[in-house]
Amino acid sequence: MRDILQVQHLSKTFRLSKKQQKLERTKEKVRVAVNDLGFTAGEGEIFGLLGPNGAGKTTTLRMLATLIRPDSGDALIDGKSVVTEPDEVRRRIGFLTSELKLEDCFTPNYLYDFFSDLHRVDREVRERRKEDVFTRFGIDRFAEVKVANLSTGMKQKVSLAVSLVHDPEIIIFDEPTNGLDVLTARVVTDFLEELRSRGRTIIVSTHIFSLVEKLCDRVGIIIDGQMVQCDTLANVTQGESLEDRFFQIYKETAGDGQ
């Protein structure tokens, strides 16, 4: 299996604003969000980044999606560097997080076409894909309803559809089921599994153990910006539940730190 994603020594430090220092009651001027992080993901697998709040998951995924630049290190997606060839990377990835919003005043139909145009998808291909994904998610009934008037679940489905207009090789998904009811979450996870069966690679971040257990082929546990374990799900759990293993690992690393 080919490693379609190679993350090498990725680091990112943020300068904290005065406001943020006050908010987080810290005197530190900087925050190391990601610290020398490395992992690989093979073609056609679902890779889970598991970590507690503030571990650096979102920061890592944003660097992979070329939204922020790493301070050092690099990530290669299909051989293209996020640092030196961001446009090439953008063509190959679909990025989705609940922070990326759709404009309220447009309809799913309009937005699908808009993003298809930005990705320069052919009209015919676009119509075929749109029909496919809209029926699959039940968006077709709401295709002409403004986003503002859609339910949270439907919005998330539209976001998912819109971020995949170009049928990317790699799908990067920050907290895929956050804020969704069980039904919608199920639709999303089923879809991710289907994408995998079509040979797509999926990187998800989450702090939900069950999601990793259900979905992921391999998992990387990230704590305080560092990768503390990265292996197949079976090798990480070693027959125990993922939750128990996680706390063992967490204790070990916290012990290391002292």
Added chain:
Amino acid sequence: MRSSIFTIMKKELARFFGDRRLMVTILMPGVLIYVVYSFMGSAMGDMFSTDEDYVPAIQAERLPDSVSALAEAAGLPVELCADVEAAREAVTAQELDLLLVFPEGFDGRVAAYEPGGGQAAPNVEIYYNSASTDSQTAYMTVTGLLDAYESSLANKFDVNAGAGTYDLATEEDAAGSYFAMLLPMLLMIFLYSGCSAVAPESIAGEKERGTIATMLITPTRRSDIAVGKILALAIVALLSGASSALGTILALPKLMGSEVEGFSADIYGIGDYVLLAVVILSTVLVLVTAISILSAFAKTVKEAASYSLPLMILVMLVGVSAMFGGGASRSLGAYCIPLYNSVQCMAGVFSFSATGTAVGLTVAVNGGVTLLGVFVLAKMFNSEKIIFSR
């Protein structure tokens, strides 16, 4: 044009034209201006208009024969005053328009008076009430009458005594220089408010709502996003500016008092309007770009509005400069300063003194400034500090 620029533009325009509330915000100023100016015009007209047939109530103490004859000739009825104190109170109460108090033996003393003879000249006291338009009018009429009488007594020479027209300015020039003083500032304010109604919404609003990042993960060039947005914003801002300008032009005759001839916008020809349109277009591009950049620093639409406040003050100050400039500047250097050049060009067009060089230079400078701004905005879109600031 690059297709992604066009895609972005189309979406921005669709947002404005699809949102009825936004459309109202954009087009409302023109309607408001028309209504407010028309109202102000008619109110001011009522305040200053004097009834042509009005006969002022004038009383005089010790009215000399000479003045009595003059007043009669001018059709001003002057009553003799019974009680000076009571008459003065009547003027204060606006029951009497004018009270003239002549010194004793006025005619005789005037005839005997030698200028430079060391003697005080006979003094006429005229009491009036500046709070009453009628009283003021009567005061002017009577002082004019007395002045004319005085100079006729010692006539050495006359100025403009003939019946001809001495002010050789055409009505058009007079109206033009009036417009040149007033309109540039109004136009600048309208253009600014048009731009500030749309740019913060489109730039800071997208940041606030988290929709801009969705666009930034597509392989669209940042400069295309910047250009697409600025062009679309300029179109909408122009619409808003046009609405305001139309409101002003339609209401101006009412504001000026419609009886004043020559005060209508049809003293300008097609060429003038073309020059004006070119200047306005380039001005809107500069303004929209500037507000967009300020908005890109802001985290919310509200913040964007406060960031662009200094720009608004600057625009107003620059607009006011047209009121004191006395027409368009002749030095080409003035046309190298963005915004100031726009005001100077507008003043030039309105006073029929705009030159092609000045307008050309203005458009070139503004175009350059806009390009630079697009470059800066594109850089800002690329900056995580701007897009993901906390």
